Amino acid sequence: MSQNTNNYYLPAPSLWPLIASIALFLMAGGFAMQINDIASGHYVLLAGILVFVYLLYGWFKEVIKESIAGFYNKQVDTSFRWGMSWFIFSEVMFFAGFFGALFYIRTFALEWMSKSTLVWPNFVATWPTSGPAATEALEAMGPWGLPAINTLILLVSGATLTYAHWGLMKDNRKQTIIGLVLTIALGAIFLYLQAHEYAEAAFTMDSGIYGSTFYLFTGFHGLHVAMGTVMLAIILFRITKGHFSSHNHFGFEAVAWYWHFVDVVWLFLFVFVYWL
Amino acid sequence: MSTTTATHHDDHGHPTGIMRWVASTNHKDIGTLYLWFSFFMFLFAGALALGIRAELFQPGLQFVEPENFNRLTTLHGLIMIFGAIMPAFVGFANWMIPLMIGTSDLAFPRLNNMSFWLMVPAAILLLGSIFVPGGTIAGGWTMYPPLSVQNPSMSVDMSILALHILGVSSIVGSINIITTILNMRAPGMTLMKMPLFVWTWLITAFLLIASMPVLAGALTMLLTDRHFGTSFFDAAGGGDPVLFQHVFWFFGHPEVYIMILPAFGLISTIIPTFARKPLFGYASMVYATAAIALLSFVVWAHHMFTTGMPVAGQLFFMYSTMLISIPTGVKVFNWVATMWRGSMTFETPMLFSIAVVFLFTIGGFSGLVLAILPVDIQLQDTYYVVAHFHYVLFSGAAMSIMGAVYYWLPKWTGHMYNETLGKWHFWLTTIAFNITFFPMHFTGLAGMPRRIPDYALQFAEFNMISSIGAFALGISQLLFLYVVIKCIKGGPKAAANPWEGAEGLEWTVPSPAPFHTFETPPTVK
Numbered sequence: 001m002s003q004n005t006n007n008y009y010l011p012a013p014s015l016w017p018l019i020a021s022i023a024l025f026l027m028a029g030g031f032a033m034q035i036n037d038i039a040s041g042h043y044v045l046l047a048g049i050l051v052f053v054y055l056l057y058g059w060f061k062e063v064i065k066e067s068i069a070g071f072y073n074k075q076v077d078t079s080f081r082w083g084m085s086w087f088i089f090s091e092v093m094f095f096a097g098f099f100g101a102l103f104y105i106r107t108f109a110l111e112w113m114s115k116s117t118l119v120w121p122n123f124v125a126t127w128p129t130s131g132p133a134a135t136e137a138l139e140a141m142g143p144w145g146l147p148a149i150n151t152l153i154l155l156v157s158g159a160t161l162t163y164a165h166w167g168l169m170k171d172n173r174k175q176t177i178i179g180l181v182l183t184i185a186l187g188a189i190f191l192y193l194q195a196h197e198y199a200e201a202a203f204t205m206d207s208g209i210y211g212s213t214f215y216l217f218t219g220f221h222g223l224h225v226a227m228g229t230v231m232l233a234i235i236l237f238r239i240t241k242g243h244f245s246s247h248n249h250f251g252f253e254a255v256a257w258y259w260h261f262v263d264v265v266w267l268f269l270f271v272f273v274y275w276l
Numbered sequence: 277m278s279t280t281t282a283t284h285h286d287d288h289g290h291p292t293g294i295m296r297w298v299a300s301t302n303h304k305d306i307g308t309l310y311l312w313f314s315f316f317m318f319l320f321a322g323a324l325a326l327g328i329r330a331e332l333f334q335p336g337l338q339f340v341e342p343e344n345f346n347r348l349t350t351l352h353g354l355i356m357i358f359g360a361i362m363p364a365f366v367g368f369a370n371w372m373i374p375l376m377i378g379t380s381d382l383a384f385p386r387l388n389n390m391s392f393w394l395m396v397p398a399a400i401l402l403l404g405s406i407f408v409p410g411g412t413i414a415g416g417w418t419m420y421p422p423l424s425v426q427n428p429s430m431s432v433d434m435s436i437l438a439l440h441i442l443g444v445s446s447i448v449g450s451i452n453i454i455t456t457i458l459n460m461r462a463p464g465m466t467l468m469k470m471p472l473f474v475w476t477w478l479i480t481a482f483l484l485i486a487s488m489p490v491l492a493g494a495l496t497m498l499l500t501d502r503h504f505g506t507s508f509f510d511a512a513g514g515g516d517p518v519l520f521q522h523v524f525w526f527f528g529h530p531e532v533y534i535m536i537l538p539a540f541g542l543i544s545t546i547i548p549t550f551a552r553k554p555l556f557g558y559a560s561m562v563y564a565t566a567a568i569a570l571l572s573f574v575v576w577a578h579h580m581f582t583t584g585m586p587v588a589g590q591l592f593f594m595y596s597t598m599l600i601s602i603p604t605g606v607k608v609f610n611w612v613a614t615m616w617r618g619s620m621t622f623e624t625p626m627l628f629s630i631a632v633v634f635l636f637t638i639g640g641f642s643g644l645v646l647a648i649l650p651v652d653i654q655l656q657d658t659y660y661v662v663a664h665f666h667y668v669l670f671s672g673a674a675m676s677i678m679g680a681v682y683y684w685l686p687k688w689t690g691h692m693y694n695e696t697l698g699k700w701h702f703w704l705t706t707i708a709f710n711i712t713f714f715p716m717h718f719t720g721l722a723g724m725p726r727r728i729p730d731y732a733l734q735f736a737e738f739n740m741i742s743s744i745g746a747f748a749l750g751i752s753q754l755l756f757l758y759v760v761i762k763c764i765k766g767g768p769k770a771a772a773n774p775w776e777g778a779e780g781l782e783w784t785v786p787s788p789a790p791f792h793t794f795e796t797p798p799t800v801k
Contacts, residue, residue, distance in 0.1 A: 013299035017390035025397030028437035035503040036430040079383040082455040090447050090485045097493030109516035131514030209514030212506035
């Protein structure tokens, strides 16, 4: 295939979109079956996850191959930058919805419920709370301790990632690899500590609104950290394979942006879920 | 190996058979897929509506159990919104945006195809939920808790997951569209030279990316409340059912603008063509669209005036909602001003567009009436609301889509559609539509609630009229289907530009548009 780097690359017909649909169908169907206690649910869900992993592997592999073959000119690179930026924006809005919900509950809903004389007349609004129907006292997750350490971990990981990036830009592969390895290690440690924290916590998802918000928000965040860590590992792998150049490494940058986004979400979580 | 001077293709020629559609990376084919998908969903959801209107033809319960009636209304809403209107506009975006900005395809052609094919599992999940025990959600398309949390049927979970998948489809598609518009315009086409339809889609895509994730959040909280013991919407645990309404409508209000802004773009395309005059006030149309989009984020609680929120909150949302009528009014005035002293002809697309301007304005007025807090306290959840949103969604969005289909059928198929039949479709639709929905203003004002299968006797006459109109409306759409299929199969040959007054890059390519167009971008002056 001849390449003219002034042309915007248009891919050949591809079955990946269909495979994506099959993967999501199996995952959704399996999940629906699973949570409704239908026996074969987890097989369907597992099948969906496997197809999904296959999809991600295959499609990204194809894109990476096209990139290495030099098909992507500057305009395509710009498209990728726009695409990743808007994707991260959509993720920001996903978390923003959750923070909005937390704000509404704490500022309005609990206030009004404590003022009510008809429904739960003895309820006094405090935070954290498991709600008026709670039977036992709630022992919340304090910010100082593991959460603070995790904050430090993520902040440092942002620095190590930047260190890696500078290495890449200077063509110093060793620096890049060290930086990435450190970042991935910090990400893994973060996840381990979060899991530990979950196991040790005195409350569960059933523990009223506090438990609900705590686990859902930190849980989704943890999921994003996990995805980010995997992505970083893939980038590390590509670096060892000799991919990227000092002036052309959008894959690295995209994952770096994502990692920094995950870090910022954590800061908001730390302030509004753990601390205040 | 064929390379062209401006786009580089993998050598794939023109694929045939089922692979052409399943593995497509072509914006025209994907646009066609979306349009046909939406047409069939429109007919299916329309049939559900006929089920509703059959039951409401007379007081009493004749045809369906109340639970099934609720299922009809819920599915009708969900499918019309997510299966008919939104995909139709995406179909237009796919077909027309690259042609209008002079580029060969969207920025991410494979992702584009994925956005379409994700609709299929979503549709299977949503429609499949009809057949599971406890079959199909019945709590309204808005799925408020506690009802949606208490319903043990798997159909609720299937519907939630279907909406999640649709959300992914929309977000990915919107990223694609924004990137295309920002990055791939032909040289010389500055933002303020873009056709207005492209502007409306740029802004709509932004609304989608910002609002659909919030819906995802609401749906996830619903799912965890249902199955994982959380208390987001359960007061006993410290949550609040009204929280769902807030999060949902924070998505839901931008959603309705997502469903109307592309329609505005279509009308802004068609009217100048048949008035043979440029669009009046292009810049103000752009700013008005942007203003509507921004304001759409701060009006959501006007869907919640009766939930017991403090007066200060109600007042804020009342004022912001009334404010949004101003940029909307600017657009209506500009369409009228475009026609002023124009050389007008009244082919089918123009008939639809003029009807849209007039009827959408009526819908806008009823929306303004509803915005007024003390009035809304009376009219919330009555048929007045049903009248309002059908005026804006059917005679606003759906009729714009119909007009635009007639407008671009020559470009897509290479044939002129049958103008006489098109006009019949228009008149039957418009008259039947008004017979169906205008009386609902009165039944609503008289106090008839929404979402009820049986009603008090004083509402009987108007309901009978609405039902008659509805059946006429439904059957008229079969004529539309006939006209479209007939045009695809053949007809008088269409020129590259069959409309004398049409401007825009899409009219510079042959009809039917070749599989690949603008592989070399044109230079725009």
